[in-house]
Amino acid sequence: xxxxxxxxxxxxxxxxxxxxxxxxxxxxxxxxxxxxxxxxxxxxxxxxxxxxxxxxxxxxxxxxxxxxxxxxxxxxxxxxxxxxxxxxxxxxxxxxxxxxxxxxxxxxxxxxxxxxxxxxxxxxxxxxxxxxxxxxxxxxxxxxxxxxxxxxxxxxxxxxxxxxxxxxxxxxxxxxxxxxxxxxxxxxxxxxxxxxxxxxxxxxxxxxxxxxxxxxxxxxxxxxxxxxxxxxxxxxxxxxxxxxxxxxxxxxxxxxxxxxxxxxxxxxxxxxxxxxxxxxxxxxxxxxx
Ligand SMILES: [Zn+2]
Numbered sequence: 001x002x003x004x005x006x007x008x009x010x011x012x013x014x015x016x017x018x019x020x021x022x023x024x025x026x027x028x029x030x031x032x033x034x035x036x037x038x039x040x041x042x043x044x045x046x047x048x049x050x051x052x053x054x055x056x057x058x059x060x061x062x063x064x065x066x067x068x069x070x071x072x073x074x075x076x077x078x079x080x081x082x083x084x085x086x087x088x089x090x091x092x093x094x095x096x097x098x099x100x101x102x103x104x105x106x107x108x109x110x111x112x113x114x115x116x117x118x119x120x121x122x123x124x125x126x127x128x129x130x131x132x133x134x135x136x137x138x139x140x141x142x143x144x145x146x147x148x149x150x151x152x153x154x155x156x157x158x159x160x161x162x163x164x165x166x167x168x169x170x171x172x173x174x175x176x177x178x179x180x181x182x183x184x185x186x187x188x189x190x191x192x193x194x195x196x197x198x199x200x201x202x203x204x205x206x207x208x209x210x211x212x213x214x215x216x217x218x219x220x221x222x223x224x225x226x227x228x229x230x231x232x233x234x235x236x237x238x239x240x241x242x243x244x245x246x247x248x249x250x251x252x253x254x255x256x257x258x259x260x261x262x263x264x265x266x267x268x269x270x271x272x273x274x275x276x277x278x279x280x281x282x283x284x285x286x287x288x289x
Contacts, residue, residue: 005075006257007193008172008247012071016064017164020116023056024156027120031148035141037128044124048117061112065105068172076179079260104178108171115163119156126155166250173247176256177216187213187289188256189265190246204228206254209246213259213271213280219243220272262286 027047031040047053127148134144180188190209192198198207208226223239230237246254259265267282 005079006176006191006255008068008168008253008255009071012064012067013164013168015067016060016168017160019060019063020119020160020163021153021157023060023116024119024123024160025153027123028149028152028156031127033142033145035131035145037131040127040131041124044120044127048120053120054113054117057113057116058109060116061109064112064168065108065171068168068175069105072172072175072179079258100182101175101178104174108174112167112171115167119159122159123152123156127152162251165253169247169252169255173245173256176258177245180216180256180258185258185260186217187215187259188246189259189269190214191255191257193253193255202254203252206252208277209254209272211270212277213269213285214245214256215272216245218272219245219248225272225277259289 027044030043030047034040034043130148130151131144134147135141176188180186190206190212192202192206192210194200194202196207196210198210205222205226205228209220209222212220214220221239221241221243223237223241227236227239229235241249246252246256262282262285267285268279269285270277271280271285273280273288
């Protein structure tokens with residue numbers, strides 16, 4: 001089976017990011033040439049509360065979530081067809097939308113819409129901080145207004161990128177988890193994008209988690225398993241991320257590959273159990289699943 005099968009599609013992330021940028025661009029347009037920070041804050045506050053913006057956010061979130069859902073449905077069918085369970089899985093997939101997964105999808109849409117709704121407020125903070133700083137330097141209001149239009153798309157771009165990357169991975173991981181639970185698949189393999197060693201941008205702790213078996217009921221704390229030591233103080237960085245599954249922390253592009261067929265893996269594997277990563281052979285793993 002194709003290893004990349006479970007990797008979230010970049011085009012879904014790209015489409016979501018584009019959507020967020022369009023929303024942000026519209027928001028910045030509303031500010032126009034105003035440089036009175038109180039007025040700007042008020043305008044953006046009104047936008048964030050408007051019914052129209054709420055609809056906008058929900059539709060962008062809905063598009064992303066259903067896009068992932070459809071794409072994953074395809075992946076599950078491919079993966080399960082390979083081990084002869086295609087028919088029953090397909091029927092189950094049809095049924096799931098009417099039940100638990102339908103609700104989970106709506107939860108994901110709501111969660112993502114809430115995140116999009118923070119955009120006007122974020123932009124408002126960025127814009128008003130910038131105006132205050134520049135005004136304190138004695139710069140002219142008209143100059144500052146011009147700059148905001150040029151400069152702000154950059155910061156907003158960065159924010160949209162972070163939201164798109166983080167939320168697409170997280171939503172994907174949660175969809176995978178819910179489907180796994182439906183089929184009683186309790187384990188997955190943690191995969192970084194770009195293979196076992198990552199793609200050069202994968203953080204050290206997630207490279208450490210590469211190809212490790214993880215149980216859905218027992219999320220690891222990668223920063224505790226692979227601590228980063230400060231070059232200056234020689235001390236370990238505090239782990240502020242806690243326990244989480246593949247794809248479920250900011251900027252993470254890792255994903256979960258469900259353990260559907262043990263033949264597809266090369267044994268022995270590494271497994272996360274009882275707070276540490278241990279080597280496990282196929283026989284021992286069969287006993288615990
Ligand atoms: Zn990662």
